[in-house]
Amino acid sequence: MGEFLLPFERMLESLSPPATVRAVEAGGSADALWDGLAASGFLDALVPEERGGAGLPLAEAGALWQALGRHAVPLPVGETMLARALLDDAPAGPIALATAKPGAGIVVPFGRVARHVLLDIDGTLHLVEAAGEPTGVPGSLAARMRWDAVPAASIGAAPAGGLRALAAILRAALIAGAADRLTAMTAAYAGERVQFGKPIGKQQALQQQMAVMAEDMVACRIAAQLGCAGAFPPSLAAAATAKSVTSAAAVRLAATAHAVHGAIGISEEYDLQLYTRRLHEGRLADGSESYWNRLLGTARLGDPRGSVDYVREAFA
Amino acid sequence: MFDTLSLASLPPADEAIRPAIRALAAEAASAAGADRRVRSWQGYDPEFSRRLGEAGFLGLTLPKRYGGHERGPFARFVVVEELLGVGAPVAAHWIADRQSAPLILNFGSEAQREYYLPRIARGEIFFCIGMSEPGSGSDLASVRTRAERTETGWRVNGQKIWTSGAPHCDYMIALLRTSGSPEDRHAGLSQLIIDLKAPGITIRPIRDLAGDEHFAEVFFEDVDLPADALIGEEGEGWKQVTAELAFERSGPERIYSSVVLLDAWIAHLQRTGRRDDSATLALVGDFTARLGVLRAMSIACTARLAAGESPVTEASLVKDLGTAFEQQLPVAIGDDLAAHPDEPVDAELYRALLYVTHVAPSFSLRGGTREILRGIIARGMGLR
Numbered sequence: 182m183g184e185f186l187l188p189f190e191r192m193l194e195s196l197s198p199p200a201t202v203r204a205v206e207a208g209g210s211a212d213a214l215w216d217g218l219a220a221s222g223f224l225d226a227l228v229p230e231e232r233g234g235a236g237l238p239l240a241e242a243g244a245l246w247q248a249l250g251r252h253a254v255p256l257p258v259g260e261t262m263l264a265r266a267l268l269d270d271a272p273a274g275p276i277a278l279a280t281a282k283p284g285a286g287i288v289v290p291f292g293r294v295a296r297h298v299l300l301d302i303d304g305t306l307h308l309v310e311a312a313g314e315p316t317g318v319p320g321s322l323a324a325r326m327r328w329d330a331v332p333a334a335s336i337g338a339a340p341a342g343g344l345r346a347l348a349a350i351l352r353a354a355l356i357a358g359a360a361d362r363l364t365a366m367t368a369a370y371a372g373e374r375v376q377f378g379k380p381i382g383k384q385q386a387l388q389q390q391m392a393v394m395a396e397d398m399v400a401c402r403i404a405a406q407l408g409c410a411g412a413f414p415p416s417l418a419a420a421a422t423a424k425s426v427t428s429a430a431a432v433r434l435a436a437t438a439h440a441v442h443g444a445i446g447i448s449e450e451y452d453l454q455l456y457t458r459r460l461h462e463g464r465l466a467d468g469s470e471s472y473w474n475r476l477l478g479t480a481r482l483g484d485p486r487g488s489v490d491y492v493r494e495a496f497a
Numbered sequence: 498m499f500d501t502l503s504l505a506s507l508p509p510a511d512e513a514i515r516p517a518i519r520a521l522a523a524e525a526a527s528a529a530g531a532d533r534r535v536r537s538w539q540g541y542d543p544e545f546s547r548r549l550g551e552a553g554f555l556g557l558t559l560p561k562r563y564g565g566h567e568r569g570p571f572a573r574f575v576v577v578e579e580l581l582g583v584g585a586p587v588a589a590h591w592i593a594d595r596q597s598a599p600l601i602l603n604f605g606s607e608a609q610r611e612y613y614l615p616r617i618a619r620g621e622i623f624f625c626i627g628m629s630e631p632g633s634g635s636d637l638a639s640v641r642t643r644a645e646r647t648e649t650g651w652r653v654n655g656q657k658i659w660t661s662g663a664p665h666c667d668y669m670i671a672l673l674r675t676s677g678s679p680e681d682r683h684a685g686l687s688q689l690i691i692d693l694k695a696p697g698i699t700i701r702p703i704r705d706l707a708g709d710e711h712f713a714e715v716f717f718e719d720v721d722l723p724a725d726a727l728i729g730e731e732g733e734g735w736k737q738v739t740a741e742l743a744f745e746r747s748g749p750e751r752i753y754s755s756v757v758l759l760d761a762w763i764a765h766l767q768r769t770g771r772r773d774d775s776a777t778l779a780l781v782g783d784f785t786a787r788l789g790v791l792r793a794m795s796i797a798c799t800a801r802l803a804a805g806e807s808p809v810t811e812a813s814l815v816k817d818l819g820t821a822f823e824q825q826l827p828v829a830i831g832d833d834l835a836a837h838p839d840e841p842v843d844a845e846l847y848r849a850l851l852y853v854t855h856v857a858p859s860f861s862l863r864g865g866t867r868e869i870l871r872g873i874i875a876r877g878m879g880l881r
Contacts, residue, residue: 240504361498364498365498368498368878368879368880371880372879372880382875382879382880382881383880383881385868385872387880388871388872388875388880388881389868389871389872389875391874391875391878391880392814392817392870392871392872392874392875392878393817393871395498395499395814395874395877395878396814396817396818396874398498398499399499399502399794399814400790400791400794400818402502402503403502403503403504403790403793403794403797404786404790404793406503406504406793407504407789407790407793410504418785418789421782421786422785422786422789422790425782425783425786426786426787426790429783470783471779473782473786474778474779474780474781474782474783474786475775475778475779475782476782477781477782477785477786478777478778478779478780478781478782478783478785479772479778479782481763481781481782481785482763482766482767482772482778482781485767487582487583487756487760488582488756488759488760488763488784488785488788489578489581489582489753489756489788489792490582491785492785492788492789492792493578493792495789496789496792496793
């Protein structure tokens, strides 16, 4: 565990409580939150030391990303960390990530609260000002964006594997963090809510579901760690494994969290929806489980090794 | 929650033994077809077990003074992974190496350690586990088979069942009631080492639905055992058995039971050149991604063992998720193959598929049922 995780987590606890998350989702200013994050220096976590950053290994940044997920931070902090690592001269303010084809509208996570977008079009990176339409999904921080022509100014080639692979391991870590918080919230609720004269967590039927939730939560954590364990940018196997496993689990985790919470979890005022919406949006962003499974499956079928060797050497 | 389960890697010194065990595993497995290798840790070959012992791959975690190699659980992970990855026949020594030896090391007397451990490490003696009884499956604390004190030691009466490997084994470590009655539950249980050649023991193999005879009924009729058959403390059997089960549940065998079938199916896809079916590609990718994560989870669990813990809850968590994966493989592979009815499936792959499909329910029975494991996890979450 890196030395930075604990102070980072403490900072998020004070900077990004649920009330702040809700205020930003409702259209309030995120400036104070952003200024606090920018002042902490963590935005340059992945920037090499020779360029004035912290030069953290990807694995340590991944742990910070999971913390962002645990606190439902309503800004593209992980995205900005990645963009600042990729850009020699990054602009101030939050930066979102997008991979798009000219003329095709896409949903950009945190597009509503980003000032810039780092855009990968056919393997070339562009830095553009964030401009888009709200998705119309209540509470969502994403925006719908479209680029009809390739922006004139390019800032070079996208990292090997494309920006989407980098965004995918970030998304996996955010899902894993949200899953961690959601599992703790759900276990706590199951211990408090009394029906039939005892806490519902004493019911075997519910315990069985909660156990599966814990399994999925730990699988998400490990998958996200695998995604960030290797090189920057990640290999296809790392990105695919992380995003596929977390995306598939996200749906089950959200379903169980809601099943256990009952009607209160469906209400807007209860914090559960902050996390379950992030699980669903995270799954749909930067390729779902099937998107990455097809890519990984194609690579696997072209490889003569046995399956154990394949996964072992992919993560060696 | 469960923060201790976190990504860990195999130390280079333990990785270094991989080529040697790989060569030995290939020797035993290369001649056998997938339909045989898919039996993996049910495959019995005492000669191979002895070769593993001679080559120093058994008793890896035992101290050298007991014939072991003073390597940690990570080294054992590497060896087990290499053996299971190709479906080498490991059943003969499996229980002794995995859980009987650590049990004897942790709870046995000095004399017991000296007597049993070197021979386990040489692959000369094989053990089975005497837990289940006709009336005691998941409710293990209800065992009725008794060991009564005699002037010279113990006298055992009763019956064990579903004892894997009993027909071939030299010893059983049995969970027996040494005082009180089944109503006393966890109190009054002890573990005894039983020489299966002792008079009064009858072993009757049970044929399974795949035609194999790996498990058996074991009857005890006035079986006299010496006083030093008791392992650990009298009345501490439940505590010891719980620690033993952490060894039983934490290994990579809980994720690799179907991996020979997975590879046989992938080889089939490569042979037929079927690369354009997006459902198939997604399935291959899904299995590959999940296998990678399960392997990392199993290594994370091994790291808890290496840290000297007894990861009872963590092992349950990995085993439950691992066996679900093992059980979904044959279902999905069967569907994929039969979704292409004009594509010939060779006889070996078909037999391997049917074998795994049919025995797969046992994956979440042996070593603790799915429901029991989930109960343990729920306890770890503070729910019970």
